[in-house]
Amino acid sequence: MTQKEFAGYVRIVFRAAFVRPIQVAFRSEPGSDRFRRNFLPEGLVPTSAEDRERLREASRCIHCGLCDAAAIGVGVSPSLVPLVFARTAVELPLAGRELALLLARPELLEVGERLCPERVPLVRLARWLGERLERVREAAAEAA
Numbered sequence: 001m002t003q004k005e006f007a008g009y010v011r012i013v014f015r016a017a018f019v020r021p022i023q024v025a026f027r028s029e030p031g032s033d034r035f036r037r038n039f040l041p042e043g044l045v046p047t048s049a050e051d052r053e054r055l056r057e058a059s060r061c062i063h064c065g066l067c068d069a070a071a072i073g074v075g076v077s078p079s080l081v082p083l084v085f086a087r088t089a090v091e092l093p094l095a096g097r098e099l100a101l102l103l104a105r106p107e108l109l110e111v112g113e114r115l116c117p118e119r120v121p122l123v124r125l126a127r128w129l130g131e132r133l134e135r136v137r138e139a140a141a142e143a144a
């Protein structure tokens with residue numbers, strides 16, 4: 001171990017043993033409360049384990065557009081579900097009308113799923129986004 005590495009190790013131990021406990025003792029509110037205060041007004045809701053799983057599924061989309069053939073003339077494209085709506089919770093409220101349209105016509109998403117070469121679960125993703133949108137709206141109402 002070099003002298004520089006040893007100094008770094010001592011610094012880490014000092015912070016863990018003395019500085020961090022003092023910071024925690026004088027903190028006025030828990031971290032989860034600060035998170036809520038800072039991020040909920042912007043629509044940034046906490047990411048759950050299910051959110052991570054659905055995001056992994058959405059990331060399989062290769063933007064080929066084949067699923068959009070299932071909804072020609074409907075006014076909304078199924079590929080928006082993984083490509084746009086799943087991207088960020090902050091902008092999800094802007095997609096409320098299109099998402100509601102797709103949720104009301106799940107058969108379009110089912111046909112899109114059958115056409116999808118990557119087997120992206122469009123129905124499951126749309127339902128998850130509907131629930132996520134509710135969480136975002138609740139968070140915004142709570143923060144107001």
Ligand code: SF4
Pocket residue numbers: 060061062063064065066067068078079082112115116117118119120
């Ligand atoms: S068919 Fe599948 S991979 Fe292609 S755009 Fe639609 S969801 Fe994405």
